[in-house]
Amino acid sequence: MHSQIKPLLDYFHKVIPLNNEEKQLVTELFRPRLYRKRQYVLQEGDVCNQFNFIVRGCLRIYKIDNKGNTHILQFAAENWWLSDIGSFHERKPSELNMDALEDTMVLQISHENLLLLFTKAPKFDRIFRVLIENSFVSLQKRLLQNISSTAEERYNSFLDSYPHLTKRLPQTQIAYFLGITPEFLSRLRNKQTKKS
Secondary structure, eight states: OHHHHHHHHHHHHHHSOOOHHHHHHHHHHOEEEEEOTTOEEEOTTSBOOEEEEEEESOEEEEEEOTTSOEEEEEEEOTTOEEOOHHHHHHTOBOSOEEEESSOEEEEEEEHHHHHHHHHHOTHHHHHHHHHHHHHHHHHHHHHHHHHHSOHHHHHHHHHHHOTTTTTTSOHHHHHHHHTSOHHHHHHHHHHHHHHO
16 A cells, blocks of 8 residues: 555645654545546536545546537646545535546545544645645636637647646547547647647
8 A cells, every 4th residue: 555655645745744643644544546447436416525646547527518518627647636626525416527538546535534634634734725726726727728719729738738648648538628629639730740
C-alpha cells in the first residue's frame, strides 16, 4: 500500500509539508481503487461519494445532452484530482458521468472520511481549499474561453494545459472537450503540422 500512497503524500508535501501523524491519517483514510478502461467511476443520478486522486491513468467527467452529444468538462491524469464537487459536498444526485479512458489507479477518500481528516488535521482544510480554488479558477478560464475564443485558440490552450494527454487521448475525446467535430479537429491538427 505504501508505494501506492507515495504520489499523494508527495502532492500534499508540495502544498504544505505533513508530519508523520498526518501522513498516517492519509494512509488510513484514502483507499486505492483500480478502474478498467471505460468503467464508470460515477454515473448520472448517483451521489458522488468519493474525491479521486489519480495515481496513473486518465479519467474524464462529462455530460450527455438530450440529443446524445457528449460534453467533456475535464480530463484528469496523473497527480490531478477529479470529483463532481457539487454532488460531493451537497450530497445530491450528480448530473454528470465520470469514467476511465485508460486503466486508471486512483486513491479515493469518502465524504465522511474527508470531514474526519479536516477535524483531525486542520491543515487539510487549507490544502483542500487551495485545491477547490484552483479547480474553480481553471473551470472559470475554460468557460470564458468557450464563449470568447476560436476553436483554434481552444485547441492551442488544450495543448498547453494537457501536453501529456495529446498523444494518449483519442481524437474524438479531444474534439468533445473542445466542442468541435473530430473532422474539424483533424483539419486544425493538419494546419498546425504544416506550420511547424
